[in-house]
Amino acid sequence: MPELPELEVLRRQAQKELVGRTITGVTVNQPKAINLPVDDYTKRTEGQTICAVERKGKYLALILDGGDALVVHLALGGALVLMDTAEHDPPHTPFVFALNDGRYLHAVNWQLGNISIYETSFLRAPDGPFGQLGPDAWDEISSADELRDAIGGSSAGIKARLMNQAVISGIGNAWSDEILFHGRLHPMTKTSALSDKDFDAIYRAIRDIIGAAIKAGGEGFTDLHGERGTAEESFAVHGREGEDCPGDCGGNVEAMKVAGRTGYLCPSCQKKR
Ligand SMILES: [Zn+2]
Structure with a gap:
């Protein structure tokens, strides 16, 4: 199961590869892996530029420029992999995000993971996905x-x-x-x-x-x-x-x-x- 080190590896790479990229399209093959009806989800995602990447605990947030954040939870396992092709096997790929640099972000081998969309201001609210967590063991505990x-x-x-x-x-x-x-x-x-x-x-x-x-x-x-x-x-x-x-x-x-x-x-x- 992915823990802090795995999510930190992903955060560092996403920071380098995804910040500044615009999401031009979203394919959702597993609606249960998102938190909104597919239409609403794509409407709030398409055309958005990823302006920052944050991590707390085992959660990663892709901050979008329109005021929302995509919160990634890999749960029992899975990966996000950048590829040059949109081609995928729908039963095994819950999502594919198309980016404006011609690359595609594929969700691979997911086991109960999800990518939910929230207003960024809710991220650290007491009942928000980051707000519910104790201090991050790597970034927020320094003695x-x-x-x-x-x-x-x-x-x-x-x-x-x-x-x-x-x-x-x-x-x-x-x-x-x-x-x-x-x-x-x-x-x-x-x-x-x-x-x-x-x-x-x-x-x-x-x-x-x-x-x-x-x-x-x-x-x-x-x-x-x-x-x-x-x-x-x-x-x-x-x-x-x-x-x-x-x-x-x-x-x-x-x-x-x-x-x-x-x-x-x-x-x-x-x-x-
Ligand atoms: Zn021993």
């Missing part, structure tokens, strides 16, 4: 203190807390496993039990792990140019049940149900407290 203010003092476990998008946004199941292994913290440790040293370790792990993942093009992610990221090659524990712990403790990676998801940890490196 261990800010991290503690966002996620600390709760009887919920640290992994559940990191994955709660209303508390801190962008981190999901895969990257929370990696962050907690690198911080040597058990996923079920209550955030009210964490010390300043622990918050420092988590903060540094977020910077290191997310930064490296962005550089590697994300995990299991196809970018705007159709290139595949390789960040999953660096996974220490996520999806590696039964393998030797890379921390050289002599233990093995185990799977564990946390907050309804299957997480991974090394129980000897990440002791429950």
Whole structure:
């Protein structure tokens, strides 16, 4: 599932490739992947120029010059890929946006994702798509203190807390496993039990792990140019049940149900407290 690193890869590329481009046409093959009747959606989209690209958590917003924003949520998976052709397979392509530079933005392999249109002024309203989210883990948390203010003092476990998008946004199941292994913290440790040293370790792990993942093009992610990221090659524990712990403790990676998801940890490196 795409998380913060994957969406940040997409944001950086979209910033370069899409800003200044005008949407000249929209083909919608899956009306359930938009939030308006197709006619209204195309009317508000066609002829609009993309003037900025913003990201918060796992959401991307293409800001249009007429006062609306297209908000992209990839949900369980999928990609936006720029191509020179409009040709596509309708059952597997929920949308194609035609651009005035002769290229086409295709939605590829989407799994429950959507692109909704809202007034840009609603984006950060309390119930807007960005407004509902906690601070972005990469752009809006700039110290261990800010991290503690966002996620600390709760009887919920640290992994559940990191994955709660209303508390801190962008981190999901895969990257929370990696962050907690690198911080040597058990996923079920209550955030009210964490010390300043622990918050420092988590903060540094977020910077290191997310930064490296962005550089590697994300995990299991196809970018705007159709290139595949390789960040999953660096996974220490996520999806590696039964393998030797890379921390050289002599233990093995185990799977564990946390907050309804299957997480991974090394129980000897990440002791429950
Ligand atoms: Zn270990």
